[in-house]
Amino acid sequence: MTNPRHNTRDIYPPTGPEKTAKTWGAEAAMRMLMNNLHPDVAENPHELVVYGGIGRAARTWNDFDRIVASLKDLGPEETLIVQSGKPIAVIRTHADAPRVLIANSNLVPHWANWQHFNELDRKGLMMYGQMTAGSWIYIGTQGIVQGTYETFAEAGRQHYNGDLTGKWILTGGLGGMGGAQPLAAVFAGACCLAVEVDETRIDFRIRTRYLDAKAKTLDEALAMIANWTAKGEAKSVGLLGNAAEVFPEIYARMKAGGMRPDIVTDQTSAHDPLHGYCPAGWTVGEWRAKQETDPTAVESAARASMKQHVAAMVDFWNADVPTLDYGNNIRQVAQDEGLDNAFAFPGFVPAYIRPLFCKGIGPFRWCALSGDPEDIRKTDAAMKKLFPENHHLHRWLDMAAERIAFQGLPARICWIGLGDRHRAGLMFNEMVASGELKAPIVIGRDHLDSGSVASPNRETEAMKDGSDAVSDWPLLNALMNTASGATWVSLHHGGGVGMGFSQHSGVVIVADGTPEAAKRLERVLWNDPASGVWRHADAGYDIALDCAREHGLRLPGILGN
Amino acid sequence: MTNPRHNTRDIYPPTGPEKTAKTWGAEAAMRMLMNNLHPDVAENPHELVVYGGIGRAARTWNDFDRIVASLKDLGPEETLIVQSGKPIAVIRTHADAPRVLIANSNLVPHWANWQHFNELDRKGLMMYGQMTAGSWIYIGTQGIVQGTYETFAEAGRQHYNGDLTGKWILTGGLGGMGGAQPLAAVFAGACCLAVEVDETRIDFRIRTRYLDAKAKTLDEALAMIANWTAKGEAKSVGLLGNAAEVFPEIYARMKAGGMRPDIVTDQTSAHDPLHGYCPAGWTVGEWRAKQETDPTAVESAARASMKQHVAAMVDFWNADVPTLDYGNNIRQVAQDEGLDNAFAFPGFVPAYIRPLFCKGIGPFRWCALSGDPEDIRKTDAAMKKLFPENHHLHRWLDMAAERIAFQGLPARICWIGLGDRHRAGLMFNEMVASGELKAPIVIGRDHLDSGSVASPNRETEAMKDGSDAVSDWPLLNALMNTASGATWVSLHHGGGVGMGFSQHSGVVIVADGTPEAAKRLERVLWNDPASGVWRHADAGYDIALDCAREHGLRLPGILGN
Ligand SMILES: NC(=O)c1ccc[n+]([C@@H]2O[C@H](COP(=O)([O-])OP(=O)(O)OC[C@H]3O[C@@H](n4cnc5c(N)ncnc54)[C@H](O)[C@@H]3O)[C@@H](O)[C@H]2O)c1
Ligand SMILES: NC(=O)c1ccc[n+]([C@@H]2O[C@H](COP(=O)([O-])OP(=O)(O)OC[C@H]3O[C@@H](n4cnc5c(N)ncnc54)[C@H](O)[C@@H]3O)[C@@H](O)[C@H]2O)c1
Structure with a gap:
């Protein structure tokens, strides 16, 4: 029997302004899935492994092919359902709904351990999605x-x-x-x-x-x-x-x-x-x-x-x-x-990252579907103009441009938060509309973000109110991004810290230059970082409470407004 | 200190054709929340307990009041976010998005036990939602x-x-x-x-x-x-x-x-x-x-x-x-x-209920927001006309009408599946539009349904392929119902069998007589039972595979279409 997870094909995403799928949403999902398996991006692409141990982009090569075929065929009011890397169904939704909905590696808690997962994985019933491997928004190191x-x-x-x-x-x-x-x-x-x-x-x-x-x-x-x-x-x-x-x-x-x-x-x-x-x-x-x-x-x-x-x-x-x-x-x-005394030393989030999460700041990223590095150079310059006071951002963009080799589709990451992300997204959309960029831009983030993860040994370690293990938050984040009109949304378990220890959600949205996309971008790229602000405001962090007030968030149970 | 969970108020939902909220979606959510706490419905309404041990409708009375106020004020392109019975945020979405998104009692698996839950519950950080208690669609015995x-x-x-x-x-x-x-x-x-x-x-x-x-x-x-x-x-x-x-x-x-x-x-x-x-x-x-x-x-x-x-x-x-x-x-x-040889004979789900689940058949239910039993009598009659061949259904409706007393808002339950649920929903919507019914109808189901639950000691016991503990399915169900335009969607943990042993999702949709509602009803009440058919088709059940083919479902990874 051949191994359904092994293949010697090399996968490269299509590039340029012509789409082969019926919508840019589906085209973007297809290109990003392929980009995750690009030889310069994935750690072990022939085994479908993108990164992080056995974090995969699709369950088997057969599933990969069927996902690609389904995306190419997907209508503008249809949605593809993917369960642990296998394309299950194409359903009728509407234009403002995501084109793909993904759930990877989720197990009922009592059985949520590596032993049971591995058993299911061996039987071909599951796949480990890590964070951005199974949700198609990994952009390399x-x-x-x-x-x-x-x-x-x-x-x-x-x-x-x-x-x-x-x-x-x-x-x-x-x-x-x-x-x-x-x-x-x-x-x-x-x-x-x-x-x-x-x-x-x-x-x-x-x-x-x-x-x-x-x-x-x-x-x-x-x-x-x-x-x-x-x-x-x-x-x-x-x-x-x-x-x-x-x-x-x-x-x-x-x-x-x-x-x-x-x-x-x-x-x-x-x-x-x-x-x-x-x-x-x-x-x-x-x-x-x-x-x-x-x-x-x-x-x-x-x-x-x-x-x-x-x-x-x-x-x-x-x-x-x-x-x-x-x-x-x-x-x-x-x-x-x-x-x-294994926990004598702290995790990096409570030590250094949480104050950023309180403002919805986290690993925002975007990727040029044109495949042209020039498009990213243009967005780098535009970001500097859009945020003229953010010297930290300017320094990062300069260093990144100089030292970071693109892997696969050219991409950029920078940590920005509530109030900035939607502005960046709208600007990219205009740059696509005007023809300044050669093809649409895909915008996403890691699951390691402020409102998208419950992981008591990492992102939610030592929360002020003791709510480290409450995973209502990432589930709400996924539901909310679905309701806001993201292009694809994912819910994963076990990323980063392994089976049993985390639940997290991903979101990706395409800026294809249309006015409809602008509306969705504005909602998704506002609501998504805002969800991190509520989550931390609810836990009692002053930075988050101040940020919520400053941005006029309506938080009935927290601010009473 | 007063107990934030105790109150002597008696809650009765408003009835009749006039809404006090801005949309029927929000009005319906409010009435159904209140109906869950109706003295004839809830087991211990003064403690917010609806049924099933400590299954609650809201985290505290203060939260109840703020949920009601938020729903009354909710705009037609807004969504209320509820985390374990507490109203967290009101966000901007769109008309086809749910009016409420709910996550109750979810815990990262390693911490998903009663002990940790009780600790968080005592601190006021969580609430046990059971199945239909915290998702506002319980209708009594x-x-x-x-x-x-x-x-x-x-x-x-x-x-x-x-x-x-x-x-x-x-x-x-x-x-x-x-x-x-x-x-x-x-x-x-x-x-x-x-x-x-x-x-x-x-x-x-x-x-x-x-x-x-x-x-x-x-x-x-x-x-x-x-x-x-x-x-x-x-x-x-x-x-x-x-x-x-x-x-x-x-x-x-x-x-x-x-x-x-x-x-x-x-x-x-x-x-x-x-x-x-x-x-x-x-x-x-x-x-x-x-x-x-x-x-x-x-x-x-x-x-x-x-x-x-x-x-x-x-x-x-x-x-x-x-x-x-x-x-x-x-x-x-x-x-x-x-x-x-104690396990020689089977449990009730694998033996008798699963064949129904394979066809998406499960506890479909509806409720008359008019408060008038006459509206349910009319829907009973209409159901018999809509499904003239379904003698089993006729028998149930006759006997239920004769022997079962209404509790709270008049409601009816009947087990129907893929291909029938959306027809019932569309018919109710027309009956509301024509004025035959006095007010909109709320349509929902238990979380114990074919595509909405992973619970290895009960609903997913002894699945044919061994996928009992895979909870991608209920998560996809919730995402998909959100994308299809349900009125409210919920994701819960621990219902029925307790903390650690189940994950499940709920969906409710309002038939308010509008053409927009008809579109949403058709999508949601098709896709929701269809998700049960895929889940069982993927597990290899012939009944589900046949049902999927018969209804022309597009299941790329299962049927290769
Ligand atoms: N906190 C964060 O932001 C964050 C981000 C990324 C990754 N992580 C975590 O960091 C870990 C690494 O992620 P990755 O994507 O690089 O994984 P990876 O599997 O791609 O790389 C792990 C590397 O460790 C090497 N290795 C294994 N055992 C070793 C040993 N005993 N001594 C020396 N080297 C050894 C492997 O050869 C491999 O190259 C993961 O657990 C991941 O979840 C955390
Ligand atoms: N799977 C499901 O969906 C489902 C649904 C309902 C109930 N249950 C289970 O069914 C059981 C019954 O639930 P319930 O709410 O009716 O419980 P209950 O405690 O209200 O009733 C149990 C009844 O059994 C009687 N009884 C006890 N020992 C007996 C004996 N040796 N011989 C004869 N009668 C005896 C008691 O007097 C009592 O009336 C529970 O274990 C419950 O968890 C399962």
Whole structure:
């Protein structure tokens, strides 16, 4: 029997101003699905894996083909229903309704664990959608660069007076998301040592200019870091090795008078103990092979290694090195394995990101369906004109334009919030209408955003009112974006932190230059960030309450208006 | 401090053709919220509790008032967002979008248990929505009779060519839910022998006309059954006795050539071995007293009796008598007590309800906003005309009209499916338009329906493909109903079987007589039952696959069309 998930085809999205589908909504969904599997975008496109362990764009290749065919055929008052990467139905809706509705990886709570998921996955009944993999708005590593950059910069402000010159960051993982770390560190002015077990990942990051150097021994890597930090140069090295072994080793050397990292974090795929984390002492080949032949052994070895890994992070934290969990749920695994103080160090959201979420600020992104980088350059310039006072944004756009290689369809990300997103969307729509841009623009965001996720070990860790686990919010976000006229909307479970630990929703909307699109853009790009403001206002954050009042939100149960 | 959940006000919905809100959508939501708290409808309205333990309609009285005020003020292109019974926001949407979007009691799976819920509930951060309590479409006990009737009728179709004349059903328990069994059996054309240990329950059911006769000995009861079945009369008798003793006795007599029941089931409260099941050989007085003084003895005696009871049910099953578990968990207890073949006979959903779910058939219901019972009488008559061939429906409507008292706003329930629901909705809309009905009609359903729930211990028990726990389906159902233009849509967790064990969605739509409403009704009342057909077609049920083909559903991943 052939493997329905394997294929040797290379997928490239169509580009340019001519659509093959009946609507730009369906065309955009099709191009973005294909873009998720673009050889320059996806981590393992032949297996349909986009990023984040086994985050897929479609359940099987057959499903991929049927989704594409359905989108091409989809009428302007029809909607395609996708269940865990499989196209289930085409139904009659209306022009203002989404063209695609997606639910991925959702399980009834009592059964919401990797074991049950994997069983269903093996039977061909499910697919892991991660966040933007199964919801077709992954844009490569750029998507995470700015968030990581903001986080490192904020850590620099809090711990090093805003100056990371001569400092270095120790981390693990150079995968789909983790690969952004060295570049973000360099943007923030710091050096970076990233431990990665898979050499091909290191090479890939070097090829895409996210990483500067490769080392095969710790001595070699530390020598580079010593050299760069001494000269005040911001550069990065990928060390071939296992974080569960290297972290404790660096800590031991530090205690013995060796080099001391200035910030410690990690982005191995610890959220998925079977596919995401290579056990200490194993080769990558062994690890991959045993995922099939002896999954139980892989999982228990990986979990034991994570405990070692987190123990070293706690050691750094106790030695006053700023240490943060970067949202891969590794503390939870370590705690489950018996490491009582696994949660000693904080997650990155309560530490650095929540004040932004209170204003609906998060990873807004857009993508040029023309395929022409010139279109993104034009939007970059237009954004600078639209927000002349936002120097932070200007600096980001300049750095991004210079250092970030496009992957697949040209795209841009920038963190903006309520009151700004809809203005950007309307401006892009006008630029499409006027012909200034060569084809429509797709606008979306990560599921890691202010109103779209419940994830008590990450985005909603340590909420002021204790509502970390309340997932009414992302469900309402999805319903509301559907009601507002988004082009596609998705509801996922288990993204980022793995099965059982998160529920989140995605939204994408197309600016095709029509007046109808303008109306939808205005509603969706206002309501979506507003939902983050309510969620945080309801939890009692003053920044969110002020933001709600300032923008005149009507919040009967919160502001009594 | 006053209790924000307690109040002595009595709530009655406004009735009649004049609305106080700006749209009939908002008016309907307001009236139905109020109807859920009507003194004749709710179990404990002063505490906002509608039914099912602590299933509430609003989080606090303050929230109730603010929901009502927001609905009155809601514009025709606005939507109210309700999070666990609290009105969060009023947002701008469009005319074809729902007027209310609701999420109740949803928790990230790892925290989805009663303990965490109760903590949040105590803090005022959540509310338990049950199924139709927090989604404002509960209509009293009519639903229980209908559900039980459908189960018996389906058993009749499967085993007795749809004719239960001269047949009899053996069951246990005449409590809150179980008391509906004799009436439902009679509606289905069968006789019923219900074994009940508590004489007051028998008397109560006779008084409310749910039961026809009482017997104190098995001989007496069997004589009545023999007489009625011989004459083809559908009548019911409550036998004072203990099911754990009577079931084996009837089986023994049957083996010795005595009377053979045609269907066997049970609705004692076996789910609660301390308070719900009287041990064999005990008097009710002893049982009640020892619940306080010697609970351990009660429990172990009850469990031993249940084993006996289930053993007899397995015996009937093995003797080819159709036998079913009615959702009281009695098989589990018997198995735990060492009865290895306790699960030999099936639960009621896989056995009888699933074939209906495969055709999108489930508890469709409607309610007259006029408040006038005459409006329901007219819809009853119109339904009979619309479905002249559906004798089963005619029988139900006649019997319901004759024997079931309205509670609160007059309402009717009947199980119809794909292809029929939208026709009923469009007909009601025309009757409103023509003035034949005095005010708009609200149309909804239980969350226990074919495409709207994932609940592996009940509605999705033993799915053919093992997808019991996949909850993509109810989430897609809610998104799709939102996209189709329902009037309000809800997503709940934990209804029926409790926290952690279910996810489900509700939908309500108003027939206000306008052409716009007709379009929405046609879409919503087609797509909603269709979603149940896909869900079951995807799981491989032939009935669903046939139904999908027959109705021309476009199911790319299932039918390849
Ligand atoms: N907080 C956030 O904003 C955020 C963003 C993105 C990703 N994440 C999380 O970070 C993790 C990484 O995401 P990703 O998309 O890069 O995943 P990925 O699976 O693409 O990459 C993980 C990388 O870790 C490497 N790795 C595995 N075990 C290792 C070990 N023991 N030592 C060294 N390297 C090892 C793998 O070879 C792989 O390259 C995920 O858990 C994800 O959920 C968090
Ligand atoms: N699956 C479903 O949809 C569904 C629906 C309704 C009820 N149920 C289940 O059915 C059961 C009954 O519900 P209820 O609301 O009627 O409960 P209830 O407690 O009101 O009634 C139970 C009745 O059983 C009688 N009884 C107890 N032990 C007995 C014995 N040994 N012999 C004879 N009679 C005995 C009691 O006196 C009482 O009248 C519950 O377990 C409930 O969870 C399931």
